[in-house]
Amino acid sequence: MSDWLVAPGPASPELGEKLAKALNAEIVDLEFRLFPDAESKVRLISDVRNKKVIVVQSTYPPADMRIMQLFLLCHKLSEEGAEVLALVPYLAYARQDREFQKGEVISLGVLAHLLRSVGIKSLLTIDIHSSRGLGYFSFPAYSVSAIPLLAEHVRKNFELSNPLALSPDYGGQNRVQAFARLLNLESTALKKVRDRVTGEVTIEDSIPNLNGRDVVIVDDMISTGTSIQRATKFLKKNGAGRIITVCTHALLLGNAHNDILTAGVEEVVATNSIPSPASKIDVTPMIANHYRTLER
Numbered sequence: 390m391s392d393w394l395v396a397p398g399p400a401s402p403e404l405g406e407k408l409a410k411a412l413n414a415e416i417v418d419l420e421f422r423l424f425p426d427a428e429s430k431v432r433l434i435s436d437v438r439n440k441k442v443i444v445v446q447s448t449y450p451p452a453d454m455r456i457m458q459l460f461l462l463c464h465k466l467s468e469e470g471a472e473v474l475a476l477v478p479y480l481a482y483a484r485q486d487r488e489f490q491k492g493e494v495i496s497l498g499v500l501a502h503l504l505r506s507v508g509i510k511s512l513l514t515i516d517i518h519s520s521r522g523l524g525y526f527s528f529p530a531y532s533v534s535a536i537p538l539l540a541e542h543v544r545k546n547f548e549l550s551n552p553l554a555l556s557p558d559y560g561g562q563n564r565v566q567a568f569a570r571l572l573n574l575e576s577t578a579l580k581k582v583r584d585r586v587t588g589e590v591t592i593e594d595s596i597p598n599l600n601g602r603d604v605v606i607v608d609d610m611i612s613t614g615t616s617i618q619r620a621t622k623f624l625k626k627n628g629a630g631r632i633i634t635v636c637t638h639a640l641l642l643g644n645a646h647n648d649i650l651t652a653g654v655e656e657v658v659a660t661n662s663i664p665s666p667a668s669k670i671d672v673t674p675m676i677a678n679h680y681r682t683l684e685r
């Protein structure tokens with residue numbers, strides 16, 4: 390048995406179990422309860438004194454509830470004398486890492502502050518929306534990239550014709566370039582404009598006709614799917630062949646998955662940072678590796 394204990398939160402039981410297996414670590418005995426009014430309750434049963442405990446809790450929707458569960462769990466573990474390491478595969482609120490409009494709260498800054506206050510000693514997430522976000526944490530915070538896993542999956546599973554790697558927005562330029570480098574592809578990014586008040590998304594761009602060329606759309610997350618749908622419509626109009634989409638975090642709210650497929654995407658591939666029908670890539674080995682490296 391290793392020095393670690395793993396505490397799978399109610400949002401990530403499978404990932405927690407897989408990580409425990411990969412690290413040869415024991416699982417912390419916990420009870421979770423959700424009251425009819427949607428308040429959460431956590432009960433710690435195991436003895437965790439002087440143990441390093443990795444808490445695994447992804448904060449996909451309902452994000453506020455999952456964040457509260459993370460707070461409760463980490464606070465109790467810390468109170469009982471554990472060193473708490475939080476693994477939050479999908480970190481909610483990471484997109485609000487700036488005051489885009491005057492008066493907006495930098496939600497990620499508040500979250501970072503609260504995570505510290507519940508006793509978390511380090512945080513690991515996957516593909517944080519922007520590396521700028523890590524600057525809000527006053528304790529060690531890391532983001533590991535699933536881009537190599539996504540690239541490897543595409544290499545093994547798709548035979549694409551002269552594919553172009555494409556980010557649906559300029560903000561994803563580094564990400565798509567990293568993906569493209571791994572597969573030796575050309576890459577580009579679209580000019581996506583999101584109305585800061587209504588949330589409406591439009592593509593204000595022009596590209597040369599793709600003449601049947603296949604496209605891999607690369608993004609960090611798919612939430613409503615609107616960005617991917619708009620990009621797909623734009624690409625089809627400009628002569629794209631097959632279109633597949635890869636992302637790290639598949640929130641896929643409501644009908645997003647179907648709507649994306651209906652818009653013309655052949656397949657959506659994501660990691661299991663969030664459970665979803667698209668979550669085909671297991672991040673466990675990458676995460677386990679991160680913790681093993683920390684231990685050295």
Ligand code: R5P
Pocket residue numbers: 557558560561608609610611612613614615616617
């Ligand atoms: C935006 O900057 C992100 O990288 C994603 O493109 C965006 O959050 C996806 O949201 P939705 O699926 O709702 O368009």
